[in-house]
Every structure is written in C-alpha cells, then in structure tokens.
Amino acid sequence: MIEYSSQTHYLVAVDCIVFGFDGERLKLLLVKRGLEPEINKWSLIGGFVSANESTDEAAARVLKKNTGLDGIYLEQFQVYGKPNRDPIERVLSVAYFALIDIHKYSAQINADYHAEWFPINQRPELIFDHDTMVADAWKKLRYKAALHPILFELLPKKFTLPQLQVLFEEVNDMKIDAGNFNRKIKSTGLLIKLEEKDKSSSKKGAFYFKLNPKRYQSDFHLVLNVFRSTK
Amino acid sequence: MIEYSSQTHYLVAVDCIVFGFDGERLKLLLVKRGLEPEINKWSLIGGFVSANESTDEAAARVLKKNTGLDGIYLEQFQVYGKPNRDPIERVLSVAYFALIDIHKYSAQINADYHAEWFPINQRPELIFDHDTMVADAWKKLRYKAALHPILFELLPKKFTLPQLQVLFEEVNDMKIDAGNFNRKIKSTGLLIKLEEKDKSSSKKGAFYFKLNPKRYQSDFHLVLNVFRSTK
DNA sequence: TTTATTAATAGTCAATATGACAATTAATAA
DNA sequence: TTATTAATTGTCATATTGACTATTAATAAA
Numbered sequence: 456m457i458e459y460s461s462q463t464h465y466l467v468a469v470d471c472i473v474f475g476f477d478g479e480r481l482k483l484l485l486v487k488r489g490l491e492p493e494i495n496k497w498s499l500i501g502g503f504v505s506a507n508e509s510t511d512e513a514a515a516r517v518l519k520k521n522t523g524l525d526g527i528y529l530e531q532f533q534v535y536g537k538p539n540r541d542p543i544e545r546v547l548s549v550a551y552f553a554l555i556d557i558h559k560y561s562a563q564i565n566a567d568y569h570a571e572w573f574p575i576n577q578r579p580e581l582i583f584d585h586d587t588m589v590a591d592a593w594k595k596l597r598y599k600a601a602l603h604p605i606l607f608e609l610l611p612k613k614f615t616l617p618q619l620q621v622l623f624e625e626v627n628d629m630k631i632d633a634g635n636f637n638r639k640i641k642s643t644g645l646l647i648k649l650e651e652k653d654k655s656s657s658k659k660g661a662f663y664f665k666l667n668p669k670r671y672q673s674d675f676h677l678v679l680n681v682f683r684s685t686k
Numbered sequence: 687m688i689e690y691s692s693q694t695h696y697l698v699a700v701d702c703i704v705f706g707f708d709g710e711r712l713k714l715l716l717v718k719r720g721l722e723p724e725i726n727k728w729s730l731i732g733g734f735v736s737a738n739e740s741t742d743e744a745a746a747r748v749l750k751k752n753t754g755l756d757g758i759y760l761e762q763f764q765v766y767g768k769p770n771r772d773p774i775e776r777v778l779s780v781a782y783f784a785l786i787d788i789h790k791y792s793a794q795i796n797a798d799y800h801a802e803w804f805p806i807n808q809r810p811e812l813i814f815d816h817d818t819m820v821a822d823a824w825k826k827l828r829y830k831a832a833l834h835p836i837l838f839e840l841l842p843k844k845f846t847l848p849q850l851q852v853l854f855e856e857v858n859d860m861k862i863d864a865g866n867f868n869r870k871i872k873s874t875g876l877l878i879k880l881e882e883k884d885k886s887s888s889k890k891g892a893f894y895f896k897l898n899p900k901r902y903q904s905d906f907h908l909v910l911n912v913f914r915s916t917k
Numbered sequence: 918t919t920t921a922t923t924a925a926t927a928g929t930c931a932a933t934a935t936g937a938c939a940a941t942t943a944a945t946a947a
Numbered sequence: 948t949t950a951t952t953a954a955t956t957g958t959c960a961t962a963t964t965g966a967c968t969a970t971t972a973a974t975a976a977a
Contacts, residue, residue: 459774462734464695467767467778503693506776510767534765534780536698536741543690545737547698547778549765617954635936637955642934657953658945848925866965868926873963888924889974 466546469514470501470585471529472592473522475557476609478618480574481625482557483589485581486521487569492542493582499589500570501548514551521568528554528608532595533588540584552592554608600626604645607666615653615661616640697777700745701732701816702760703823704753706788707840709849711805712856713788714820716812717752718800723773724813730820731801732779745782752799759785759839763826764819771815783823785839831857835876838897846884846892847871 473484488498500521504513518527535548600606620636645667652660704715719729731752735744766779831837851867876898883891
C-alpha cells in the first residue's frame with residue numbers, strides 16, 4: 456500500500472470563539488482549561504479533531520459538549536499553524552467563531568465545564584495564542600456583519616430595534632444615529648413588525664420585530680453600509 | 687514530560703490556488719502531480735507542511751519552488767478537513783489563494799514542474815477536492831476584490847484603465863460600463879496617470895496608470911461597489 | 918489631404934442613498 | 948394635567964449610482 460511515509464504528522468485541534476449578547480454588551484464564552492499544561496487557566500472552547508470527523512464536525516461537537524446547543528451558527532475563519540504555539544508539541548488549530556442566543560444557553564448552562572460569559576472588553580488573559588484568536592475573530596465578525604445579516608443569530612426570536620441597534624453599536628464599537636438606523640434596517644425587508652411592545656426600557660415602549668423567514672438575501676449589498684459612523 | 691498522548695496525528699498540507707491575468711483572461715496555474723496516487727494528473731500547487739515552518743511559510747515555500755517568485759500576495763482562506771479527502775491517508779489541507787503578475791512569472795517559468803496556465807473556465811479536471819478549492823477560491827477572490835484593491839497584484843506596474851476593466855469583468859464575470867468604471871476608479875485616488883499611452887489595442891490609445899504608493903486605504907468602503915452590473 | 922472609423926474618455930441626468938438633524942408620538946410618573 | 952423621555956417619523960442638502968450621450972484622439976482608407 457502507498458504511504459506518504461516520510462512526512463511528519465501533527466495534532467489538529469479546533470478552537471471556538473463563542474459570541475453572545477445580553478442586551479447590553481457583546482460577550483465571550485470561556486472555559487477553565489481541564490488539562491495540562493496551563494490547567495485551570497481561561498481558554499477558548501476547543502478540542503482535538505478525532506479520526507472519524509471533519510474539522511467542522513469537531514467544532515460542532517465541542518460546542519455541543521460545552522453548551523448543550525445544536526445547530527449553532529459556526530464559521531471557520533483561520534488556521535493557526537505556527538510550530539511552537541503549543542509548548543508541549545506541535546498542534547495546528549482551526550479556529551471557528553460561533554454566534555449563539557445567550558438566552559437559550561442560560562437555560563442549559565453546564566457548570567461541569569466551568570464555562571463563563573465575559574464582556575469582550577473585560578475578559579481575562581487567555582492561554583497560548585487565544586488572545587490573538589479572539590481579536591481576529593472579533594474583526595472577522597465585524598467584517599462579516601457589515602455584509603450579511605448574521606447578528607440576528609445573537610438575538611432572541613423577538614427583539615426591538617433599539618436592542619438591535621445596541622448590538623450593532625457593540626460589535627462595531629461606535630455610536631449610530633437611531634433614526635438613520637431604523638430607516639436602513641427597515642429598508643432591507645428582513646424584519647417583520649409584531650403587535651407587541653417591550654416596555655421594559657422606556658415609557659413609550661418599542662415594538663418587537665421578528666426575522667423574515669426568508670432570512671438571507673442573496674445580494675449582500677442589501678445590508679451593506681448599515682453602520683457608518685455618525686461622526 | 688507531558689504529552690497529548692492518546693490523540694491521533696495527521697498529515698497537513700498546503701494547496702495554492704494561483705491566479706494570473708494575461709490581459710484577456712483570468713488564469714490558473716496548475717501542475718502535473720509528481721507522486722502517487724494520481725501521479726501525472728493535474729493538481730494545484732501544494733506540499734506537506736514541514737516541522738520547522740508555519741503553514742504560511744509552507745505556502746510561500748511551495749510557491750517559490752514552483753514559480754521562482756518571492757513576495758507574492760498570498761492569503762489563507764479555508765481548511766479542507768474531511769477525513770477521506772485523500773485516499774491514502776488523512777491529510778488536512780490549508781488552502782491559500784495567490785495573485786501573481788503573470789509577466790513576471792513567464793520570465794522564470796520552470797518547466798521542471800510541468801506547470802501550465804489555464805483559462806479558469808477551461809481548466810482540466812483536478813484531483814481530490816481541488817475543483818472545489820478552485821471554485822471556493824474564485825468566490826473568495828471576487829468577494830475580497832469587491833472590498834479591497836487586491837486585483838492590482840495581477841497586473842504589471844503600468845496598466846491602462848481598459849486593461850483594468852477587463853480584469854474586473856473577468857473576475858466578476860460581468861460586463862461593466864466603461865464610463866462609470868473610469869469615474870469610480872479615479873474617485874478612489876488609488877491611481878496615478880502617466881504621460882505614456884498604450885496604442886496596441888486602439889487608435890486613440892489609452893493612458894497608462896500606476897498604483898499610488900499609498901496602496902491600501904484603511905477604509906474599505908472606498909473601493910466598494912465598483913462593479914455593479916450594468917444590467 | 919480629407920474623411921470615416923473606433924476605442925477612450927468626459928459629460929448629463931434622474932433616481933436613490935446617505936448622514937445630520939428636527940419634529941412628533943406614546944407612554945409613564947410627578 | 949403636565950413634564951419627561953425614549954421611540955419613531957420627517958426633512959433636506961449632498962453624494963453616489965447606473966444608464967446613456969457626446970466628445971476626443973488617433974489611425975486607416977479614400
């Protein structure tokens with residue numbers, strides 16, 4: 456039988472940058488690492504790729520194990536392949552970012568894994584190159600969200616325009632004019648207005664919206680430029 | 687010494703989708719594979735990642751070996767990690783797309799590797815999942831080029847607006863109005879007009895331009911929407 | 918030498934999108 | 948009843964877009 460005999464083999468891992476939104480802040484799900492080295496230090500959710508699964512499947516499995524959630528929005532964005540990024544031996548890591556509805560998670564939170572949500576700007580120092588991964592993932596999220604309506608993955612089924620606006624502001628780290636934001640979002644046709652109002656954050660109350668079942672428009676220009684700064 | 691003892695190790699390769707432009711067509715650099723299995727079949731330029739190098743370095747090395755060129759625009763875009771994508775044993779492939787000035791290449795072409803340029807729409811069938819990789823890379827190129835001025839990497843130092851337009855049309859597979867294209871490109875401030883004209887393709891001749899040394903503008907909106915269809 | 922030809926380039930224009938800002942509305946609490 | 952305030956709608960000058968027309972600069976034919 457033929458073999459690629461002389462070549463070196465490596466460990467391959469997946470790491471997931473898990474984003475959540477609690478209505479006020481963009482958050483990150485971190486876990487205390489369960490194995491040496493750096494045991495008990497904060498790290499991204501990750502694990503080694505098994506022989507029978509693709510990297511995508513490995514990421515979904517690891518996510519399911521740590522959150523209890525299936526069918527999560529998951530996107531591979533970068534391989535971290537420097538020879539010495541892990542001190543024990545060479546491990547290539549395929550990084551994914553995940554967007555989950557933080558409310559769904561709360562109901563199923565699994566204390567066994569010592570997972571915890573941190574505001575993205577107040578996160579603890581992470582092991583290895585995980586800080587770089589977080590920075591890269593955040594940048595990628597901003598980029599992608601500027602062209603595609605993916606931030607809805609972070610919201611519950613019903614949400615208000617002010618909530619959506621805060622989310623956009625958090626992700627892009629800028630203030631947005633409410634009037635222009637409303638006009639632009641509505642013009643995309645992605646939202647359906649509901650009867651009900653949310654009165655928890657204002658006297659007037661804000662109408663709830665839900666996502667139009669025809670989620671993504673093929674033309675990504677639709678959602679383009681939703682968030683230029685108000686300067 | 688600590689080890690991640692029980693985990694499976696894999697081979698890791700890099701594969702490069704190398705784009706070129708001859709003034710008329712978008713092209714792809716392919717090689718005849720030099721090892722079993724599928725020896726002598728057309729394949730992407732690739733190779734295994736060595737112990738002492740990152741995946742980025744491996745891609746640059748493989749590219750240098752097959753083209754003689756250094757400092758090429760290279761961007762990692764996807765990992766192909768299905769368990770059975772290689773029939774011999776599991777190999778994860780980190781895919782990169784590369785943009786090179788085809789004229790620079792021609793001078794140094796190396797017949798030793800049986801490399802050949804194919805129009806992207808008339809390429810031979812490729813081994814393994816390389817056809818998928820090419821499709822994905824092309825899509826990624828289109829996407830990226832819509833937001834960043836990377837297509838200039840495919841052109842010589844001096845080029846005309848009609849040449850640039852043909853390139854944009856090839857990459858995006860659509861016709862573009864010449865007047866609107868000129869206006870839009872000039873408004874980016876990326877180009878510097880030269881005295882000289884190219885008269886090889888018209889009586890009037892077209893002015894040469896060169897790229898403004900301040901290459902990339904940080905604000906990617908600048909180059910945005912350069913190429914909507916003229917319907 | 919004049920004229921027809923043609924690609925390159927410049928100009929026009931209506932429709933739309935943008936960002937800044939002002940005005941109105943719907944509820945609550947004083 | 949009124950003051951308050953977030954949510955929502957409206958206004959407007961400016962910029963951008965795509966479609967289209969006009970001009971220009973050269974060559975080649977007459």
